[in-house]
Amino acid sequence: MNLAAYVRILARGQGRARSFTQDEAREAMTFMLRPDAAPEAVGAILMLLRMKGETAEEIAGFTLGARASLPAWTGSRPALDWPSLAAGGSRGLPWFLLSARLVAEAGVPVLLHGWNSHRSDGASVRDALGPLCIPVARDTADAARHMDGTGLAYLPLEILSPPLMRLLCLRDVLGLRSCVNTVLRMLNPGGAGAAVQGVFHPAYREIQRDAARLIGLPRLTVLKGGGGEFEHHAAKDIALFGLRDGTEWAGQTGAANIRPRRLADAPADPGALTAVWEGRLADPFAEEIVLSTAALALDTAGLSDPWAIVRTLWADRTRSAA
Numbered sequence: 001m002n003l004a005a006y007v008r009i010l011a012r013g014q015g016r017a018r019s020f021t022q023d024e025a026r027e028a029m030t031f032m033l034r035p036d037a038a039p040e041a042v043g044a045i046l047m048l049l050r051m052k053g054e055t056a057e058e059i060a061g062f063t064l065g066a067r068a069s070l071p072a073w074t075g076s077r078p079a080l081d082w083p084s085l086a087a088g089g090s091r092g093l094p095w096f097l098l099s100a101r102l103v104a105e106a107g108v109p110v111l112l113h114g115w116n117s118h119r120s121d122g123a124s125v126r127d128a129l130g131p132l133c134i135p136v137a138r139d140t141a142d143a144a145r146h147m148d149g150t151g152l153a154y155l156p157l158e159i160l161s162p163p164l165m166r167l168l169c170l171r172d173v174l175g176l177r178s179c180v181n182t183v184l185r186m187l188n189p190g191g192a193g194a195a196v197q198g199v200f201h202p203a204y205r206e207i208q209r210d211a212a213r214l215i216g217l218p219r220l221t222v223l224k225g226g227g228g229e230f231e232h233h234a235a236k237d238i239a240l241f242g243l244r245d246g247t248e249w250a251g252q253t254g255a256a257n258i259r260p261r262r263l264a265d266a267p268a269d270p271g272a273l274t275a276v277w278e279g280r281l282a283d284p285f286a287e288e289i290v291l292s293t294a295a296l297a298l299d300t301a302g303l304s305d306p307w308a309i310v311r312t313l314w315a316d317r318t319r320s321a322a
Contacts, residue, residue, distance in 0.1 A: 003031050003041035010048040019052065022214065025061025026068075029183075033069050033163040043170060046178040054179045056210035062179060063186040063215060070161055070189050075144025078111035080301050081188040081195035084125055084154075085114040085181060086227035092266050094125045095286055096231040097132050098277055099293035102313050104151030106294075108301045111143060111190045113155040115168060123270045129154055131274045140189065160189055186211055194219035194301045200228035205241040209248065218246050221300040223253065232296060234258060234288035242300070253296065256288040279318045287314070 006028040010017055020028060032042050049058065082100055097112075104110050112134070116125040129136055137143035137155045146153035158165045164187075167180045182204060185197045195217060199205055205222045212220045220242040225231040232238060232253050240251040266286045267276070275281035276290070291310050298306035 003028070003038055003045065006031070007041055007044045007048070010045065010052065017052075019055050020058045020061060022057040022061040022064075025058040026065040027061075029062045029065030030068065032167060033066070035163070042167070043174055046167075046170065046180065047174060047176070049179050050176060054182065054207065056207050056214060059179065059182055059186060059207060059211035060214035062183045063211065066161075066164055066183055066187060067189070069163060070187075071140055073144070073190055074141045076109065076148050077144070078147055078190040078192040079108045079194065080110045080297060081190060081192035082110055082112045082230060082297070083114050083185045083187065083195075083197060084112055084116060084229060085184055086116060086125070086198070086200075086229045092226065092268060093123055093270065093273055093286075094128050094229065094231075095266065095273070095289045096225075096229055096293050097125065097128055097134060098273065098290040099231070099297060100152060101132065101134070101277070102290070102294040102310050102317070103297045103301070105313050105317075106298055106303065106309050107151070108298065108303070109147040109151045110297075111147065111153055111155060111192065113157065113160060113187070113189060114184060115157040115165065123268070127270060128273055131270075132277065143190070155189065157184065182208065182211075186215075188217065193217075196220075196230040196297050196300050197222045198225035198228050198230035200224070202239075205239070209241045209243060213243055213246065213248065216246070217243060219243055219300055219302060221296055223296070230293065230297070232289060232292040234285060234292050240296070253292065256292065258285055258288055277317060290314070 031037055100110050100112055135146040135153050137146055137153045143153040143155045171177055188195055197208055199222060202224050208222050222241045223238050234256040235258055237255040238253040240253060242249050267283055272281055276283060276286055291314055294310040295306040298309055303309060
């Protein structure tokens with residue numbers, strides 16, 4: 001089969017078109033990632049899926065096809081997978097990066113990965129990595145080495161998989177997001193047994209949960225977060241979807257007893273991230289974002305009493321601040 005055959009499955013017409021099976025989706029992704037894939041067919045598949053709405057089986061199949069294209073992972077594997085794919089225009093500072101540092105300091109190796117469009121104000125995820133001493137990996141082996149050393153690494157999508165990066169960037173050509181965004185959240189390149197995922201559109205919470213169950217991920221937490229990142233708005237009680245030991249699970253975040261604010265109302269100066277981490281700036285709202293997000297991540301990784309862990313680590317953080 002070639003890509004035209006997969007276009008026909010989705011576009012035969014009323015009463016004849018259907019969704020991909022999981023195996024068909026895996027095969028279609030394999031073809032789409034080839035350097036000789038017809039761009040017209042790739043675009044047709046992605047936009048037909050957007051019009052139809054993706055199923056969990058399709059996302060699971062695409063994810064498995066995408067994983068099969070990745071370089072072999074060598075070295076230590078992460079305990080927690082943390083994708084980051086927000087463009088940055090609809091959120092404030094990436095406070096979740098401080099949460100990831102807390103999780104790593106709790107002894108849970110974290111792999112951050114993805115792509116983040118750069119903001120002109122210096123407040124993007126990529127801009128914050130250096131000041132927060134989060135190493136950017138050169139390849140998968142380098143990511144494993146950093147996790148062995150600091151428990152934390154960021155692996156850029158354009159380094160991990162140029163073909164997947166090419167599919168993601170079709171948004172600039174087509175003018176619309178595609179299921180590639182969801183697949184990249186599901187990618188889990190290091191094979192972690194637990195993952196946290198943010199969504200921008202609430203409908204994807206259940207799709208990502210169900211797709212993760214189909215591909216055998218044991219533990220997952222998905223929430224609607226700022227800009228689509230895994231980050232808890234501390235003043236809101238937000239619905240959670242996911243898996244615990246491979247079984248469907250749901251919960252609520254709870255809300256801190258603080259004045260309701262927008263994420264963008266937290267400190268906006270990029271330097272506030274390091275200032276809060278180092279204890280030079282006190283902002284209760286920002287701190288609750290960091291702590292509640294870290295506690296959710298530790299719970300996902302299977303640690304008991306995560307709130308006690310993050311509060312202790314937060315109180316002690318200035319001793320290890322870089």
